[in-house]
Amino acid sequence: MTMILHPDQNSAFPATPSRATRSLGLVYGLLSYAVFLGAFLYAIGFVTGVLVPKTIDDGTTGAWSTALMIDLALMSVFAVQHSGMARRTFKSFFARLFSPAVERSTFVLLASLSLILLFWQWQPLPTVVWGIDGPVFAGAVAAGGAIGWIIVLYSTFLISHFELFGLTQVITQFMGRVAQPIKFKTPGLYRLVRHPIYLGFIIAFWCTPLMTVGHLLFASITTGYIFVGIWLEERDLVAFFGDEYRKYRERVAMLLPGLF
Template sequence: MSRFFGITFGLATHVLFAFTVWHLFWFLKGPLPDDLRAAPLGLGAALGVDTLLSLVFAVPHSVFLLPSVRRRLVSAGIPSPFYGCFYCVVTCAVLLLTIFCWQPTSVVAWRWPAPFDGVVSAAFAASWAALFYSLYITGLGWQTGWTPWWHWARGLPQPKRVFVERGAYRFLRHPVYLSFLGLIWFAPLVTLDRVVLIAVWSTYIFVGSALKDGRLVHFMGDTYRDYQARVPGYPGVGFGPLGRVPPRLMADRDAIGAASRS
C-alpha cells in the first residue's frame, strides 16, 4: 500500500466516523411529537425493512471482530495496521445505511409525560457522556483504528493492546455496551419502529458482550479469565456468561471449544 493512499484512507476514515456519530445522535434522539410521520410503505412492510436494517448493523459489527474472520481478511490482503480502519469504515457504512433508509412509523408505543420526559432526555445525554468516557478509558483509538494506523503513519512498530482495569471497568466488564443500551432505550417518545430497533439492538448488545468476552479470553488468556471471575459483565447480573464466571466453568468452556476445533 502506498504511503499517500494509506494516510488518505486513515484520515478519511476518521472524518467518516465523526460524520456518522453526528447522524447517529439525531437518529437515536428520536422525533418530537409534532414531527411524527409515517413512511409511504405500509406498517408491516416498514417494520420488516427496519428489522432487516437493524440486523445489517448488528451482524457484521460482531462477525468482523471474530479472530478467525480477521485472520482470513488480513491473509486476503487487508494490511494488519489498517484492519481497525477497515472495521470502522464497515461499521459507519452500515450505520449510515440504517439511518438513511430507516422507515419511520407514526404509531406511538409509549410516551413519557412531563416532567419524566425531561428526565429521560437527560439520561440520553448522560448515556452519550458515559459512552465516550468508556471508549476513552478502553482506548478510543483502538475502536476507530486510529492507534495502529497512527503508528504505521509514523513508521513505528505496531503496538500491542493491553487491558487496564480502571475506571468503570473495575465494576463491570462492558460499560461501552451498557452506555449504548441507554442510547437506544432513553427516548421520551417511542414509536413502533423504535421498538424494533430496541429489540434487535438490545439482543445484539447482550450477545455481543458474550462474544467480546470470548475474544478477550482468546487474546489475553488467564489475565482476562481472572478479571471475568471477579467483575460482572453488567450491574446486578449474578449468573450466566454475563455474570462473574468461575474459573472452573471457564476451563470447561475452553475444553469444549478446543474439542470442537480439533
Template sequence: MKHFALLLLGLVSYLIGLGTLVVMLFWLYPWSWMPTTIDSGTPRFPALLAVAVDVGLIALFGLQHSLMVRPGFKRWFERYVPAQAQRSLYTLASAVTLAAILLFWQLLPGTVWDFRGGIGFWAMTLLYFLGWGIAVAATFQIDHFGLFGLTQAWRAFHGIPEPPERFQEKGFYRFVRHPIQAGTLLGLWATPHMSTGHLLFAAAFTLYILIGLHFEEKDLIKTLGKPYIDYRKRVPMLFPLRIIF
C-alpha cells in the same frame, strides 16, 4: 507512499465513522428541529413489510460489525489488506451500514410511551445523554483513536510496531466489563417518546449487543487468558450490581 495512504485512510475513516455516530445520536432522539429522525416521515410500506426492512437493515449492520472483528475473518483479511488498515476499513464499513439504517429506516405506526412534557421528559433526556456520555467516555478510557483505527494508521505512518495486547482495568471498567455497551443500552432505551419503530430499533440492537458480547468474551479469554477470567469473576458484564445493591 503506502504509509501515507494508510494514514489518510485512517483519518478519513475516523471522521466518517465518528460523524455517522453523531448523526445517529441526533436521529434517534425526538428533536423537533431535526430534518429527519427515527419517527419522522410517513409510512411507505405495510407494517409487516416495514418491520422486515428495518430488521434486515439492523441484521446487515450486526453481521458486518461482528464478522469483521472475528479472529478467523482477520486472518483471511490479512491476505489482502495490511493489518494496520483493517480497523480503519472496519470503521468505514460500519459507518456505511449504519448510514444505510439512517437513510432507509421505515416508519412504523404506534406509540409505546410519550413523556414529552413535565418531569418525565427531563428524566428521560438526562438518562439519554448520560448513557451516550458513558459510552463515549469509556472509549477514551481504553484507546478511543485505536478503536476507530486512527492509532494503527498513525503507527504505520511512523513505522512503529503494534504493541502486544494487554489487560487494563481503569475508569468505568472497574465497575462493568463493557461500559461502552452499557452506556449504549441506556441511550437506546431512555427516550421521552418511545414509538413502535424506536422500540424495534432498541430491542434489535439490544439483542445484537448481547449476542456480540457472547462472542467477544470468548475472544478476550483466548487473547488475555487468566487475567480476564479472574476479571470476569470479579466484575459484572453490563450493570454494576455490586454498587446498586
C-alpha cells in the same frame, strides 16, 4: 500502550511498507474516522429526534409489514458486518491480503456505512407505545439518554479512543514504528462493569420520553444484539488473555455493578 483489548482491534503490524503506501493508509484511516464521526453524531440525533433531517420516527408511513421487514433487514446488515469483521478468523484473512494497519479502519468505515444506510432507508412505525408529557419527567428521561451517550464516548477514551477507531494503527505505520503489545488493563468504569460502552448504548436507546413501535423495535433488536456481541467478544478476550480475563469476569459484573 496499555489498555483493555476490544476484540475488533488489531495492533500487530508487519514490516514497514513504502512511504507512499503508508501515506495512503494514513489518508484512508483519517477518512474512515471522519465518516465514523459523522455517523456517530447523526446516530445521536436519529435516536433522540433532534438536529437531524431524519429521525427514527420520520419518513413516509407505509404498510406495517413492509416497514418491519425493511427495518429488520437493515439491522441485520449491520449485525452481520459488525460481528463478522470483528472475529479473529476474518482478521487473519484480511492480514493475508492487506496491511493489518488498515484492518480496523476498514471495519470502522464499513460499520459506519451500514449505519448510514440504516438512517437513510429506515421505515418509521410511529404508533406510540409510551409518551411522557410532563416536562420535568420527560426532561429527566431525556437527560438519562444523554448520560448514556456520554458513557459510550467516555468509555472509548478509557480504552484508547483513537486505537479503537483505527487512527493509532495508521499513524503508527506512517511513522514507521511498531505497535507495543497490548496489555490487559481495566481503567475507570471498567472496574465497575466489563462492558460500559454497551451499557451506555442500552441506556441511550431506552431512555426516551416518546417510545414508538419503531423505536421499540430498534431498541429491542440492538439490545439483543449487544448480548450476542458480549458473548462473542468475551470468547475472544478469554482466548487472547486466558486466566487473566477469566478472573476479571468472575469479580466484575457484565453490565450492572453487583448484579450481572
